[in-house]
Amino acid sequence: MARAATTTDVFNAIAEPRRRDVIGVLADGREHAVGEVVVRLRMAQPAVSKHLGVLRKVGVVTVIRRGQHRMYRLNAAELKTVHDWVRTFERYWTHQLDQIRRRAEQKAQERLISKVSGKKEE
Amino acid sequence: MARAATTTDVFNAIAEPRRRDVIGVLADGREHAVGEVVVRLRMAQPAVSKHLGVLRKVGVVTVIRRGQHRMYRLNAAELKTVHDWVRTFERYWTHQLDQIRRRAEQKAQERLISKVSGKKEE
């Protein structure tokens, strides 16, 4: 099987760096025309349209027509899924001292093991 | 150009649902053998090895040999990149009241616009 489609879920949608750039432009929460994104990111117009299309399919952005423009707006709520997932690991980097202690213990243990087994570490 | 390699960065690595499952097994911060992941997730062994390989390349997991086992451990610090990025949007869903107000204003504005332009919304 191939990789899952980018339109499958938010994780896939934001995997593309350029799409995160596009989201960055919309990060102020206000609406922006496609052309504005094109200028700000110096990307080809079709590329921007496609990326916005993917983001729209997964619900990360919404769009409304305004004359000849299409105004895109971030729907950050969709990113909450990602936040909720990654947040479960927050404790690993917030408690600096704990982390340093944990790592030291781990290192010590690994050294002990490699000494006993006589194998060198990866 | 094709999509970026999964080994390019953390965002691509966690885009695959099965890999997030694997990370989930390692979420307790302790070391786990490949076989344990295989049993817990009921995945094929080669699949698990491959996913762990990808995660290792981007640094999300570390591995040490222990006898005939390879013990994998989560290196959650690598996930901080994702956390930091998505955290910049946190304000959009934390302040519930603000969000509701913003949405109401937006809706009202969109209705006004569609009435004026005579076009129906997407």
Added chain:
DNA sequence: GGAATATATTCCTATATAGGAATATATGTC
């Protein structure tokens, strides 16, 4: 050394891009 166990790697295939080029569609202006 040989069998058993644990894990990684290789080979193959179907699929999904992402970007570029060209084109289509919609809207505004005169």
Added chain:
DNA sequence: GACATATATTCCTATATAGGAATATATTCC
């Protein structure tokens, strides 16, 4: 209506999978 502007869509191609099957490698035990 003709033309300009804004945006989306189509077509094409190179590339990168993810999973399954088979195999290779490493380690332990007897």
